Amino acid sequence: MGELRSGDTSGTASVRGESAAAFTPAHADAKMRWLRRVWNAFLPILAFAVLIALWQLWVVWAGVPAFLLPAPTVIVRALIDGWPDPLAYDTWVTLQETLGGFALGCVLGFLLAIGITYSRFLERVLYPPIVASQAVPKLAIAPLFVIWLGFGILPKIIITMTLVFFPIVVTTAQGLMSVDANLIELLRSVNARPWQVFWKVRLPHALPAIISGMKIGITLAVIGAVVGEWVGAGAGLGYRVLFAQSQLQTPVTYAAILILITLGVGLFALLDAAGRLAAPWSDAADRINVTM
Amino acid sequence: MASRPNARAAERVSPQREDDARRSEPSSPAVSLRGVRVVYRRGAKQGGLVALDDTNLQIGRYEFVSLLGPSGCGKTTLLKVIGGLIGPTEGTVEIFGGSPEEALRNRMFGFVFQEPNLLPWRNAMSNAELLAEVIDRKSVDRARIAALLKAVGLEAFGESFPRQLSGGMRQRVGIVRALAFDPKILLMDEPFAAVDALTRDTLAEVLLEVWGGIRPVIFVTHSIEEAVFLSDRVVVMTTRPGRVLEEIPIDLPRPRTRDTRDTAEFTEIRRRVRQAVDRAQGNRGS
Incomplete structure (x- = not known):
């Protein structure tokens, strides 16, 4: 829990710090700026420590x-x-379920997005059921996957996938389609093949958007794994939360939740860092600074 | 070879041939349009939008031609018809004796648009290589591209990424990108419209240098000054429907430099072109 809170707030703090630095005159004392940065990083940690202390005291x-x-x-x-x-x-x-469902969701979302990008027909046929699938409460249909696929890891992965693929489809399709029409025309003027346009322009252009979709997807993947475990499992952090609760072992419930949060934030931070390496030109990589 | 106001299409073809002969060029022009008409399907209820009508144009093998006229006169349409990106509804277009589609397949066209549209993940050198790379990855002439970058004054910026370059520098990369694979014809659609006036003049001089008179250039612009400075001939177009109103030869000596703009001849020709443009705008709705 500590990581989430401090990570979250220090992110906004660093954004604020950047804008403050932008308004500082160029000749401003470097030491002052350094102190300000330390203070900006330290403030959320301090606030969080105070909160924990109050909780403990109360x-x-x-x-x-x-x-x-x-x-x-x-x-x-x-x-x-x-x-x-x-x-x-x-x-x-839970990590296996999360990553398995995330990987499958990415592949499915990516393929659907390519279909939607290149075919008006597929766009019209696929989009309504894709959107409708997100209106279905996952917890309500999760038991069906257990009936169809049993109590193993597979139903959890599938449930996770159904949550993950949606943001991937939306962001990837948007990224692939938002290439400037003049640029496409320029490539057409030298008789470029569609696959050349895809590899040289569309895919790299879409990369920042795809990474954004994956960042949303990975947090949903943890939720998906927990939902999957709640409708039938013998192990996993979601299962542990329920089981400890039924035994009135509330501290264990909290401990499991703490690990879940750490897992989600850690995977998110990993993707964030990977995204920066993969698409250093992206504006979003400059602005959304969560891990600091 | 004075301007031919409101010349009939048929009359325009033969003086042009004389013009070519005078220059002792090969008799067949690089670009030849006869009776070209382009109708866009938008607004099909009224029989479609006529973007270009009854257009005849010949462009010589070493000629720099500017298309000048008000917005909506079909300049860009004409450029794209020549470049094989739009097929004419009626009429014939020949590029070095073949069809524009053939020419496009043979990578004869180097296009430069208003926005350079550089890829932000590639540096200047790599952006300049893009089209050459699409044509044939193995035969990209890197020495030629480096020389072109030097010619446009970017030899120190090959490693720079687009966001590190100014608007004018980006457009220079766009020009190098178009010339990188040695196209037969250079097609430019208001390439300097998005840069400031001072940069614009400099870019025009840079363009004349890299052009070197070895291939035809078709240059769409809104700027009378720019058209006169660059061209061998200015084609003034009129709107609704878009068609060629006048063709004005520019007999200023080359090489043209910054000082050319201050000469009396330049001013005189610019005045004549402006009058033609005024007539083109007066023709609106006729």
């Missing part, structure tokens, strides 16, 4: 029972006690 002083709201120290205790057995194994299971 639980201890008011005597809140642990099954209602465990103190931060109790949650950390549960995390240490539960590692590696069973939390490490749960993490491994």
Whole structure:
């Protein structure tokens, strides 16, 4: 949880810091600027520490029972006690479901986007059911996947995929189609083949948009894996949340949630860094600075 | 070879042949349009939009020709018809004796548009190579491209990315990109319209240098000054429907430099072209 909060807020802080730096005169003292940056990075961490401290104090002083709201120290205790057995194994299971569903969702979304880009017919035929598929509550249809595919990892991967592919389709299709018409015409003027236009222009042009879609997709993938586990599983962090709750082991529930958050933020940060390497020309890579 | 106001299409063809003969060029022109008419399907209820009507034009093998006229007079359409990007509804277009489609397949056209549209993930050198690379990845003439970059004053910027370059520099890369594969004809659609006036004059001089008179250039512009400075002949077009109104030869000596713009001859020709453009605009709705 610490990583999410501090990561999130320091991101906005760094954006603010950049704009502040832009208005500082060029001759401004470098040391002052350095201090300002440290302060900007430190502020959210401090705010978060204060919040945790207040939580701890309140639980201890008011005597809140642990099954209602465990103190931060109790949650950390549960995390240490539960590692590696069973939390490490749960993490491994959920990670596989997340990444498997994410990979399949990316492939499906990418192929659908290419179809939509190159065929007006496919665009008209595919878009309505794709959008409709997102209006269906995943938790409501998840049991169907269990009926069709059993209790193994497969139904979780499929459920995750149905969540992930949607942002990939939308952003990829938008990226592939938003190439300047004059540029396409320029390539046509030297008789370029459609695959040359795709590899040399459309795909690299779409890359920043595709990466954005994947960043949305990876956070949805963690949710998908948990939803999948909730309708039938014997392991995994989602399963652990439910199971610990039924046993009134609330600290374990919190510990599992903490790992889930870390997983989501970590995978997001990984994609963010990969995106910067893959598309350093992208404006978005400059602006959206979450991992700092 | 004075201007031929409101010349009938048939009359225009033969003096042009004399013109070619005078220059002792091969008798067949690089570009030849006869009775070209282009109708866009938009607004089909009224029988479509006539973008270009009854257009006859011959362009010599070493000639720099500007298409000048008000917005909507079909300048860009005419350029794209020549470049094989739009097929004429009626009439014939010949490029070195063949069809524009054939010429396009043989990579005869080097296009430059108003926006350079450089790829932000490629540096200047790599952007300049794009079209040559599309034509044949293995035979990209890097020495030629480097020489062209030097000729347009960008030898120190080959490694720079588009966002590090000014608007004028980007358009220079666009010109090098079009010339990189040694096209037979250079087709330019308001290439300097998006840069500031000072840069615009400089780019015109740079263009004349890299052109060198070895291939025909067809140059679409809104600027009378620019058309006069660059061209061997200015084709003034009129609107609704777009057609050729007048062709004015520009007899200024080459090489033309910055000082050319200050000469009395330049001013005189510019005045005649402006009068022709005024007539073209007065012709609106006729």
